[in-house]
Amino acid sequence: MNQGWPAEAKTELDGWLLRRNRGVTLRANSVLPTSAPFDLGRALDYAENLYDAHGIRPSFQVSPAAQPTDLDDQLEARGYQVVNPTLVQCAEISDVLAKLPAETVEVNISSAPDDDWMDFWWRVDGKGGPDQKSVARQILNRSRALYAVMPSTGPVKAIGRLALVDDSAGLYCLAVDERFRRQGLALAVIRALLQEATTLGIHWAWLQVVAANEPAKALYDRLGFRTVSQYHYRVKG
Structure with a gap:
């Protein structure tokens, strides 16, 4: 991680x-x-x-x-x-793909976050202004990863990032426009990222989910992710 x-x-x-x-x-x-x-x-x-x-x-x-x-x-x-x-969860990618529905929308996969991807992520999940956004982009670009944008053309509705580390992959930055939630877009993004990872010889995936995020935990449970560890931060008061 x-x-x-x-x-x-x-x-x-x-x-x-x-x-x-x-x-x-x-x-x-x-x-x-x-x-x-x-x-x-x-x-x-x-x-x-x-x-x-x-x-x-x-x-x-x-x-x-x-x-x-x-x-x-x-x-x-x-x-x-x-x-x-936060919970740390893992799953075999083949098991997750078997539980995901077939793709019905086109998802674009790239090796770097473009401006549309960054703008969407920062609007949905970002904390700070343009300077902090620039620093965050540098974090993303320091490691090998896949970036998903859905749909492939037109206004962005959902995105995701899959960090590639040796023979594993970490799911980050999964975000869906609030106007289009509960339509299966997150599942489409996850499928596209994991499917692409299999072509690179990667067999298992991990993710980190805040323990209080019940909807996300329920989603990952349905996909076969299981908690293998946990952590929290200690921040000086």
């Missing part, structure tokens, strides 16, 4: 990866604590000072694999608040 949404700058700190991307998206501006530092107190101080120096609120992505194992408690004691509890 880290490779599917790469930050502009990364600092390694005794087993932690401190990601920075000018404050755009929490995923790219948080610590990924993959190993336990020798001196936890010093590591926390360093991380907080680094983020403060760049005008970014100190944040940690905490999963069951976070190190040290009591990191969540340590962060809570320092005044960090829980933000965005």
